[in-house]
Amino acid sequence: MIKLIGVLVVAAGFALRFNTLLVVMAAGIATGLCAGLSFHEIMTQFGRFFVENRYLTLPVVLIVPVIGLLERYGLQEHAERFIRGARAVTAGRVLLLYTAVRQVSIALGVNVGGHAGAVRPLIAPMAEGAARARHGDLPEEMVQTVRAHAAAAENVGNFFGEDIFIAVGAVLLMKGFFEAVGLAVDVWSMALWGIPTALAAFGAMWWRCRRLDRSLARVAAKTTGAERRGGP
Amino acid sequence: MKLITMEAFYIIGGAGLLLMAARIARDATHPKRWGSAAFWALLAVTFLLGDALPPVVTGYLVLAMAVLAAAQQVGRPTEQGTSRAERMAHEQRLRHRLLWPALLIPATALAGTLLLDKVHFGGVWLVDPRQVTLVALSLGALLALGAGLRLTRAPPAAPLAEGSRLLQTIGWALVLPQLLAALGGIFATAGVGEVVARLVASALPTQHAFVAVLAYCMGMALFTIVMGNAFAAFAVITGGIGLPFIVRLHGGNPAIMAAVGMLAGYCGTLLTPMAANFNIVPAMLLELKDRYAVIKAQAPIAAVIFIANVLLMWFCVYRF
Numbered sequence A: 001m002i003k004l005i006g007v008l009v010v011a012a013g014f015a016l017r018f019n020t021l022l023v024v025m026a027a028g029i030a031t032g033l034c035a036g037l038s039f040h041e042i043m044t045q046f047g048r049f050f051v052e053n054r055y056l057t058l059p060v061v062l063i064v065p066v067i068g069l070l071e072r073y074g075l076q077e078h079a080e081r082f083i084r085g086a087r088a089v090t091a092g093r094v095l096l097l098y099t100a101v102r103q104v105s106i107a108l109g110v111n112v113g114g115h116a117g118a119v120r121p122l123i124a125p126m127a128e129g130a131a132r133a134r135h136g137d138l139p140e141e142m143v144q145t146v147r148a149h150a151a152a153a154e155n156v157g158n159f160f161g162e163d164i165f166i167a168v169g170a171v172l173l174m175k176g177f178f179e180a181v182g183l184a185v186d187v188w189s190m191a192l193w194g195i196p197t198a199l200a201a202f203g204a205m206w207w208r209c210r211r212l213d214r215s216l217a218r219v220a221a222k223t224t225g226a227e228r229r230g231g232p
Numbered sequence B: 001m002k003l004i005t006m007e008a009f010y011i012i013g014g015a016g017l018l019l020m021a022a023r024i025a026r027d028a029t030h031p032k033r034w035g036s037a038a039f040w041a042l043l044a045v046t047f048l049l050g051d052a053l054p055p056v057v058t059g060y061l062v063l064a065m066a067v068l069a070a071a072q073q074v075g076r077p078t079e080q081g082t083s084r085a086e087r088m089a090h091e092q093r094l095r096h097r098l099l100w101p102a103l104l105i106p107a108t109a110l111a112g113t114l115l116l117d118k119v120h121f122g123g124v125w126l127v128d129p130r131q132v133t134l135v136a137l138s139l140g141a142l143l144a145l146g147a148g149l150r151l152t153r154a155p156p157a158a159p160l161a162e163g164s165r166l167l168q169t170i171g172w173a174l175v176l177p178q179l180l181a182a183l184g185g186i187f188a189t190a191g192v193g194e195v196v197a198r199l200v201a202s203a204l205p206t207q208h209a210f211v212a213v214l215a216y217c218m219g220m221a222l223f224t225i226v227m228g229n230a231f232a233a234f235a236v237i238t239g240g241i242g243l244p245f246i247v248r249l250h251g252g253n254p255a256i257m258a259a260v261g262m263l264a265g266y267c268g269t270l271l272t273p274m275a276a277n278f279n280i281v282p283a284m285l286l287e288l289k290d291r292y293a294v295i296k297a298q299a300p301i302a303a304v305i306f307i308a309n310v311l312l313m314w315f316c317v318y319r320f
Helices: A002-015 A020-034 A039-052 A058-072 A075-084 A091-107 A115-135 A140-162 A169-180 A187-192 A195-230 B006-026 B033-048 B055-070 B084-118 B129-152 B157-190 B192-203 B209-227 B230-249 B254-271 B276-285 B293-316
Strands: B002-004 B124-127
Touching (some): A002 A020, A002 B157, A002 B192, A020 B157, A039 B055, A058 A115, A058 B129, A058 B157, A075 A115, A075 B084, A091 A115, A115 A195, A140 B293, A169 B254, A187 B254, A195 B254, A195 B293, B006 B033, B006 B157, B033 B055, B033 B157, B055 B157, B084 B124, B084 B129, B129 B157, B157 B209, B157 B276, B192 B209, B192 B230, B209 B293, B230 B254, B254 B276, B254 B293
Parallel strands (some): B002 B124
16 A cells, blocks of 8 residues: 555645656655665666656657747748638637547558647647637637647547557557467457547547537627627 | 667757757846756756666756756746747748648658658668657658758758747656656556555455446546556556456456557546646647646546446447
8 A cells, every 4th residue: 555655645746736847756756665666776767767758758859940940930820821711610620620630540550740740830720710710809718728629639539549550559558468468369359449439539529629619609709798888 | 770760869859959958058038047958958968868878877867857847947038939920921921831841740750650661671671660650750850840941941040949949838847758657667666556456446346247347447547547658557457457357257358348448548648647748748838827728628528438438348348
């Protein structure tokens, strides 16, 4: 039970909003000490895993210079203006379409998109542009909500398409696990059983996007109503 | 032998980070000049020398980065980006051409993923097949940078300045995913997972077939919330709950259990700040005021998908 101390440290640290990097290190140190490691050994573990997992950070580091450059020359503005030309477009529909593209492409083994490469420069500005085209200027909190949903569209599309492709991490990991315990489990049946959940995830995203569009419409109606009452 | 390895890209990334740190150190108006410069320089060192440094040294470097961040010595610069009017003027001129470099990243990633791992000259491979996705993505970023520079005719310092601005918008949260992965490793070494699996299994009456499904899905989601990673949860929870109860006791289908169970774990990923690369870094990157805003947007989606997974597994795992 004492091994769970790290989980407690993390929960308490996040709840009290201490600096997350420090909370994570403290949790690792507490867990390591409870498991009988020395401080030096714990630092060794941190160093080893930190270097092994540089691949998590590298894409962001390599992508932001070109994205920043293109933003300086108006990429976000272009994405926003581009979407204003389309008639039936809403913020929710932009995001739902992105989720679908992401799910289908990753199910076919192609990982395109990402928060730095697609959401910030293209998808979030498009969703904001669509919302502005329909409802005029948005209050800041609605802009923030639209952006948060853009990040959600990326995550949902990414997570719930991936397991359908047999040659990626998840399915191979499951196969490896079953082999280690001596069970023969077919990779194709594992991949195909990912499809119902992929459809459910798309349905859940559809529902969220519709709610997003409705709340945008509601807020827009309220602000224009207030302006009308204010009168000239 | 491989011609292109990830090491090359770590060195390019590290060099970029080092230049960024130097830029900050020269910026007298930066409110957290020396702390920020030190933070990004330390990160650059772990990228440039990662494999050469003994892990224990890297560990202490990481501790120093955490202390700098906790002491609030890592901050954003005062320099502002360009004005909207300026950007609009460029946009009028460049129009759709602005999209090409941005689309070059996914296009290269696509082509690279399909082709790069097939290229070899006898025993000499162009790319390690296991790293092909990352290599293709990194190549795409560099090609896009070249195309962007050509298109905009910006000075080479411009991408450095803009990249530095964006990375400082993300701030210390950029390394959070790496640090959390390290914490996950330490949890695994200490055997935290076995404790969680035992707790869930003993707290619920798993002799009922439905409860076994619920316990497994909940175990996957909860442990993923703790670890920030469903892959780490899978072996532990499947070994502790899935195999003994769903497969052995109730005769469930392991393929269905694994596929749906992993996706139940992903619902946990949508909910946890521990999955920082998916939930926290994007909140910073999109300049959201609430760093949990992405998680809050995802919570209802995660709940719906989780319930769907439990029902799906319950209806199917004992039937097929």
